Amino acid sequence: MGLEIEQVTSQTYSLDANLCLLRLYQFEPERMNTHVVARILIKALMAMPTPDFSLCLFLIPERVQMEEQFKALIVLSHYLETGRFQQFWDEAAKNRHFLESVPGFEEAIQSICKSPS
Template sequence: MGREREVQKHPISYTVEQLISVNPYNPDILPDLENYVNEQVSSQTYSLDANLCLLRLYQFEPERMSIQIVARILVKALMAMPAPDFSLCLFLIPERVQMEEQFKTLIVLSHYLETARFRQFWDEAAKNRSIVEVVPGFEQAIQAYAIHVLSLTYQKVPRSVLAEAINIEGLSLDKFLEHQIANAGWIIEKGHGRGQLITLPRNEFNQPELKKSTADSIPLEHVTRIFPILS
């Protein structure tokens, strides 16, 4: 019974979603939302709705804004790419705050990811570890995004391109490839060193013939309706 009373006294995190749905503009929920951001970081979970709600409340209560919390929200948003979460969050952050050095860095990192300039991204991230490494899982999330981008572009990707995109080389890359072969259907073609080719699983983007295009197949009845208009 004592344990039950303790749980009721300290509501678990899902009640934050209830708070948002009931009264998203109540500044009294600010501490709950800030704690929820920290919980997302520690538990490697993510709630865009809760984070956007917090940023909106900061707009009404600018003196209560936590720069540390805002930075963590943006890092989590970067980790959600290719979703447009970073831009959605940035839109709610005042320009004067965006001009702070750590936010300018995060904006640059976002630009590198959006333009698939992964080498520049990893170099910039390495120079700003204090900003990104406070959020566990950051590197793995960006690697997953890089692989997603490669899979949209390549049927076969050179080992050197993959290594640059995910920032892994040598034996670590060998172990990573072994895992992908066993679990994700990757195939390593014969070859050695940087010239090795990796065949990625087929999808509608790297194998266009797999995509069933409705735009190219107009039903006959639609065509017959057009003829009277043209005549």
């Protein structure tokens, strides 16, 4: 079982492990699995307000970031960081098909929205 899948199924999170995997993908791009990368970014979104999302995004090639699911995640991150929660939830609803691949996403984001900045 991949570390990323273990994090999803057990609802745990390891930034260090995720950064290591993204670095591996930098050195061996032919091994990159965009579904895995998307789940890593979703988990990083769930860790807001930490800078994890930006740290992970920095290691992802621009060509991958241009794919629709990644563009949507970048927009969601921006809305969350700027406190534009209604726009966040509207955009999240449009992308539910891949956001639901990570259990606990909605609850984690609701917790972020409720916490004082």
